Amino acid sequence: xxxxxxxxxxxxxxxxxxxxxxxxxxxxxxxxxxxxxxxxxxxxxxxxxxxxxxxxxxxxxxxxxxxxxxxxxxxxxxxxxxxxxxxxxxxxxxxxxxxxxxxxxxxxxxxxxxxxxxxxxxxxxxxxxxxxxxxxxxxxxxxxxxxxxxxxxxxxxxxxxxxxxxxxxxxxxxxxxxxxxxxxxxxxxxxxxxxxxxxxxxxxxxxxxxxxxxxxxxxxxxxxxxxxxxxxxxxxxxxxxxxxxxxxxxxxxxxxxxxxxxxxxxxxxxxxxxxxxxxxxxxxxxxxxxxxxxxxxxxxxxxxxxxxxxxxxx
Numbered sequence: 385x386x387x388x389x390x391x392x393x394x395x396x397x398x399x400x401x402x403x404x405x406x407x408x409x410x411x412x413x414x415x416x417x418x419x420x421x422x423x424x425x426x427x428x429x430x431x432x433x434x435x436x437x438x439x440x441x442x443x444x445x446x447x448x449x450x451x452x453x454x455x456x457x458x459x460x461x462x463x464x465x466x467x468x469x470x471x472x473x474x475x476x477x478x479x480x481x482x483x484x485x486x487x488x489x490x491x492x493x494x495x496x497x498x499x500x501x502x503x504x505x506x507x508x509x510x511x512x513x514x515x516x517x518x519x520x521x522x523x524x525x526x527x528x529x530x531x532x533x534x535x536x537x538x539x540x541x542x543x544x545x546x547x548x549x550x551x552x553x554x555x556x557x558x559x560x561x562x563x564x565x566x567x568x569x570x571x572x573x574x575x576x577x578x579x580x581x582x583x584x585x586x587x588x589x590x591x592x593x594x595x596x597x598x599x600x601x602x603x604x605x606x607x608x609x610x611x612x613x614x615x616x617x618x619x620x621x622x623x624x625x626x627x628x629x630x631x632x633x634x635x636x637x638x639x640x641x642x643x644x645x646x647x648x649x650x651x652x653x654x655x656x657x658x659x660x661x662x663x664x665x666x667x668x669x670x671x672x673x674x675x676x677x678x679x680x681x682x683x684x685x686x687x688x689x690x691x692x693x694x695x696x697x698x
Contacts, residue, residue: 398592399585401449408448412472413497415490419473423494424463426455432506432694433499434459435528437491439511439537440479440609441602443470446589450508450672453683457690458697459506464494466513470600477573477601481563481608484616488519495520495527504694507531510672511644512613515620521631530632530693532686534671535641538620539648540613554611563608570604577604578642579668586673621648626655633658634689636682638674639665660689 409425424444434454436447444463451461465472466487468480499505505528509517514536521531542550545568557565570577573594581587594601605613619625633656637649646663653661662685664671667678674682
């Protein structure tokens, strides 16, 4: 693993809690196919490791506050930038079709690379990253001791367009060589997407970092990305797939989520053998970046989950 220090990101115009904390480390690890994926790391003198992955478009800088919250709970925290995002291997700013099974293998390889056997492992994942994490948990049983999934992308909210029609359109556009075309409502950065949080600052973190760091920027979703995402959600909604995942899971769902379908969370929680679902009726998509009131409730549930499945000393 390459641990060569990387230049610190230029601070955006944010409060200290949203900026790189002292002692934060950067590096890359090499995936099996040679791709270089960036990690961020906040070390702790602890026997407990926490691996964090974000959603579509996201990167480590957006999660400085979250990694601080987890570090304060005694975790040795790692954040992985997905390939094509952040400062991992990428080609341009337009999101391409993802190979989600490969992403899951990247995650599994990363976990075993940074967390020694015998250490307690917690996986924390959001949205697209949470759906990828389910594949990793399915294909690599026991790779972590417990997982926290925030608004997992189990079913995409297609708005006024029927989901079957949106799926057919994405498949057709990809088949006819238009996979790089933007889905309706999306476009090159900057573009305005649905509100992801009720918090006026946390809800703007992605855009603020994009403004401050040009090399972090990504455009809106393409037909190729959407077509691959529909294949992922089809697998993630399969009963036999979910019933085979025995890892203890805490799943958070936002009642006013405009990106993914909360109903899919309820179905999945019923089929997963060891899952607790907690719903926040007034929250939007990003529970970790919601208002202080929502975050307080979410972290209270997380603390109870950690104590139950990793031990009270975690």
